[in-house]
Amino acid sequence: MSDTRLGWKDVRDRIHRMILTGRYGPGDKLPRDADIAEELNCARSTVQRAMQDLSDSGLVERRRKGGTRVRPDPVTRATFDISITRHEVEQTGAAYGYQLIGATQEVPPRGVQAVFGQKIAQPMLRVQALHLADARPYILEDRWICLQTSPEILSLDLTGISANEWLVLNKPYDRLDMRFYAENADPARAGLLGTAPGEALLVIERTTWIGDAPITTVKASTAPGYRLRSQS
Amino acid sequence: MSDTRLGWKDVRDRIHRMILTGRYGPGDKLPRDADIAEELNCARSTVQRAMQDLSDSGLVERRRKGGTRVRPDPVTRATFDISITRHEVEQTGAAYGYQLIGATQEVPPRGVQAVFGQKIAQPMLRVQALHLADARPYILEDRWICLQTSPEILSLDLTGISANEWLVLNKPYDRLDMRFYAENADPARAGLLGTAPGEALLVIERTTWIGDAPITTVKASTAPGYRLRSQS
CATH class of the missing domain: 1.10.10.10 (Winged helix-like DNA-binding domain superfamily/Winged helix DNA-binding domain)
Structure with missing residues (x-):
């Protein structure tokens, strides 16, 4: 046959x-x-x-x-896999470095509350940190972590493990919102990223929830030249 | 029970x-x-x-x-649906507009050949066009179309239908490569997008193939303030 x-x-x-x-x-x-x-x-x-x-x-x-x-409105669909930043750097063959810039407890400003889509009256942990590739700035992250869903974060040594890595490994989410946009570097970010003010930066914003409760939101400002590529 | x-x-x-x-x-x-x-x-x-x-x-x-x-390397996975630009504009409630800037047959430069991952000796159709929302610049596209896989494009009136819309509706692909990055607007793009030179622009690059044959590649420079959001 x-x-x-x-x-x-x-x-x-x-x-x-x-x-x-x-x-x-x-x-x-x-x-x-x-x-x-x-x-x-x-x-x-x-x-x-x-x-x-x-x-x-x-x-x-x-x-x-x-x-x-x-589909009433056909689309071009692309999938992006964002690795733990340490893995992403190591996969390029570069040596990974990490610097904690600061960790403070603050009630998040309105803009951050808006990202979570809810009023937040209690302090969150704000963590600012720099990821490096071969000792050069790679991603600057400005992160807010909910202390109700991640109380363990307060007992971690965030100079040793990045909040990014700990959260990806330990805090499953059931909702993720991701946004990409471009911003001109302000003088503070330019200084930390080792570039000139005004330089165009790709910003990746990620917010996760479990049920209705926020887990974390991070604004990752990437160094000039950063490109994000879809999986195929 | x-x-x-x-x-x-x-x-x-x-x-x-x-x-x-x-x-x-x-x-x-x-x-x-x-x-x-x-x-x-x-x-x-x-x-x-x-x-x-x-x-x-x-x-x-x-x-x-x-x-x-x-997974040996856990990732945060996000899916992005890119609509036909006309639909995207209309979904925001704005009126869609379209201006063909130019269409010429040229052998693509090395950078474009590199995006397709192959040597291309024959002319492609290069189409430059501006998409508008409520008469304001929205996306500037610089596109190359393979005339072997899309010969019909030469008989279309590209002042009436955008190559973007025609290709999405008529040319299925089996490979897609998408890249996101940020660029400072050069004077020419700034002029067409109605913004100042140096402004940070989110650039979306899309390349499609059918089998090993190129279909099209487009570099879409979005107007300042553009944000791309994942599906959840």
């Missing part, structure tokens, strides 16, 4: 063509995987693989029970 | 604790879902849901046949 069945890429391209030709338009529901498999004479798992790919690339939406729909 | 079975978040937290306490260390293989389900007296689908969550947040790696491993 010769195997003339379609591969998943062929199936993906056929489904994609059904969308391009208007047979299924934005927001339309696609047939069930099993029905497409029958129509195209292939295994249902082949259709699933094809649908996963179309979903990963932002063309269709898969719902647990609601089947598959053509 | 009272239901004392664990929910998926409980199961996730138990598995996470097994990792935190060192029962399973970085790189270790975790037991099969079915075995964990038996140990915790819950449904296998509950373990699957928990594992999916731990995988989405970068703590474990799921492999199609190889089971689940603790």
